[in-house]
Amino acid sequence: MSKSKSVVLGMSGGVDSSVSAALLKEEGYDVTAVFMKNWSEEDDDGVCTAAEDYLDVVRVCEELGINHYTVNFEEEYKERVFSYFLSEYEKGRTPNPDVMCNTEIKFKAFLDFAMKLDADYIAMGHYARTLKKDNHTYLLRGVDENKDQSYFLSRVNEEALSKTLFPIGNFKKEEVRKIAEKYNLSTAKKKDSTGICFIGERDFNKFLDSFLFTKKGDIYSVDGEYLGEHSGLIHYTIGQRKGIGIGGVGSGEPFFVADKDLEKNRLIVAQGLGNPALYKSETICEEPFWITKTPTFPLRCTGKIRYRAKDEPMVVDVLNDELIVKFDNPIKGVTPGQILVFYDGDICLGSGIIK
Template structure:
């Protein structure tokens, strides 16, 4: 009897080729489109409808059943509310990580299990490996597309039931397979950005949901040099869009800190300004892939944002359960709200939300008092 796999189909080439490969491997494949957001773009078009139509066309080509399931309430409650709450705290969240944790590998998994599936599948560039009854998350075969960062907060229940059909492939190979078999999405561009924002102006979108208030921009020496449009519009390390130009030496300015109570945006001038660097961080709400922490102190590598090169670190667990992650060398623009993802070579160990950073010099503690 064929094993039943329920595949999350996004309407893109990755999930389309995943469906193709699963069918070729002899699985009974059911395609499901997750409708997580319902809002039209500036042209009055709901992009979710277009993506769903593309997924349906591929399912028809491959001769597999296809359905749409609505997870809008779950997405709003678990992902979008979290997204807004983080911005209210002055942080910069990663909703894609939370979407995987709460929707794709939780709500979608539970829904699929009710349909008596053996596995769920996703078109992610990551791999699962079983070792002595435990399931490990490995980086994808395409190092430029590896998505293990976004999967760092899912656990054993999900991984034991998950297949990543294209996880061992490079993107180029995925495109070639799509073209070889004439899939409708073979030349479709990859989606970018956050699903509920799409191609719209990010600041305008935030202003719809959050109250923003103009305030002073100050340099790290305490001089007022301009006005900001609302602290939610800025993130640590940001260069573009600050709106103060080449004051003083003509070197670029970077966001160095945010004081929510005083509504001040702090900026530092120059690529290598010491105010932009930290030596360690505190991360909260750790999630471990094996669902138990490794032996501490942990010597490993970390990524503090997607596509960042691996950073050698030493990790310890504090009394309150938070992690203290110390870098071997100072790092620029580590951003609260992002996810610190830990690795040992190809194995992803888990992820924790960055709560605060320890600056290179104590005199810069005031830059991020939140």
């Protein structure tokens, strides 16, 4: 009888990775679960969620009869993800640390660790799929449109993806919960974690202020009218509506962040959702990254300017070592530092960082 394939599964303590473990075991893989410790500070209530999540990993592994380990990537995380997060905010941009965490930690540091254990594969509880075709590995969206996480994997290279299994990629969230109940897993009803892992449920602005210097400044309209005072440019992102603190002015419609003037420390706002200053018909992306192969340009595709954005039709072309992206329809809230992810149907082609 041939030896079963070994897989090292990244377990977070949530229902998705718990069900991934159960499915892999059912398929006959020799599963080893590994809890990645990337961050261990307490939240505002004095709770270290990493410690609680680890206990859930232990419980599920005992329920399934699989081995588990902890690996500490805190140093790598601070160097490769957290420092990037802070430097981007210092430049007045809005980064996506979850994309960087996948690129640098889960599919680099973790993959290296797993390969040292002579694993055949790594596995993750992401809602995504891979397709092996013509000696290539393609990244596909997850079947569950509401949970699809291909956006966050858009800067993971093909070699890493070729060694990765996504056991729940073909399932919808409600099906995953049912599978967890079928296996009597203790995480079956655990609520999904929200927000960036190192911030969790705590106050985002307060967290930023503890690491970065910020000072108050003026708020101006796109027409040059002084409207009030902002609390520090790092607290705002392009397209933001809540928390600007201007009311009862002009037409009475809400204000949205249109731009940030770092030199003058000014927040530029536009009134009304239909204000043309909030919309862009094109953008430049830096650091283009293509997962499987560089496409032929000009490239007609769809893309998402942030995780929860809808797919928009666009044309991508090369501009020196960057990309110029022209949208079929003007898009609101195109934000420097965010990731613009490109798709051909269900295939995730790659991404660029909005400049």
